[in-house]
Amino acid sequence: MCLFCKIVNKEIPSNVILEDDNFIAFHDINPKAPVHILAIPKVHVDSFNEVTPKIMAGMTEFIQNVAQEVNIQESGYRVITNIGDNGGQEVKHLHFHILGGAKLKWDHFTDADPKGHF
Ligand code: 5GP
Numbered sequence: 001m002c003l004f005c006k007i008v009n010k011e012i013p014s015n016v017i018l019e020d021d022n023f024i025a026f027h028d029i030n031p032k033a034p035v036h037i038l039a040i041p042k043v044h045v046d047s048f049n050e051v052t053p054k055i056m057a058g059m060t061e062f063i064q065n066v067a068q069e070v071n072i073q074e075s076g077y078r079v080i081t082n083i084g085d086n087g088g089q090e091v092k093h094l095h096f097h098i099l100g101g102a103k104l105k106w107d108h109f110t111d112a113d114p115k116g117h118f
């Protein structure tokens with residue numbers, strides 16, 4: 001069973017912010033911003049590549065509710081899902097990073113030449 005499935009099953013403790021029948025949100029263990037929450041489907045999905053539109057519909061509303069719960073919907077925040085090796089995905093269970101609580105940077109995604117591909 002994967003790490004986040006164990007968190008879903010409460011075999012590994014986590015700091016839960018919001019939970020319903022299908023989704024759970026908890027604090028990232030290694031936060032990169034004052035607010036850094038992970039929102040995941042309870043069902044195991046490897047990554048965004050495999051997720052269904054139906055799960056995403058529920059996920060969207062759940063993420064909106066998490067933002068409201070921690071009061072960042074007005075100040076702003078960022079939703080990120082890393083996919084595969086180039087995306088930097090370490091945990092192979094679909095998760096959305098919800099980052100906020102301070103002005104976020106947008107300046108250095110890669111050392112490669114951003115104009116080098118097309
Ligand atoms: P990824 O790099 O796969 O997009 O993000 C995985 C995230 O999971 C990382 O930000 C990492 O800090 C977080 N993480 C890894 N293990 C645990 C854990 O056991 N508990 C919690 N709450 N977060 C974890």
Ligand code: ZN
Pocket residue numbers: 001002003004005006043044045092093
């Ligand atoms: Zn899993």
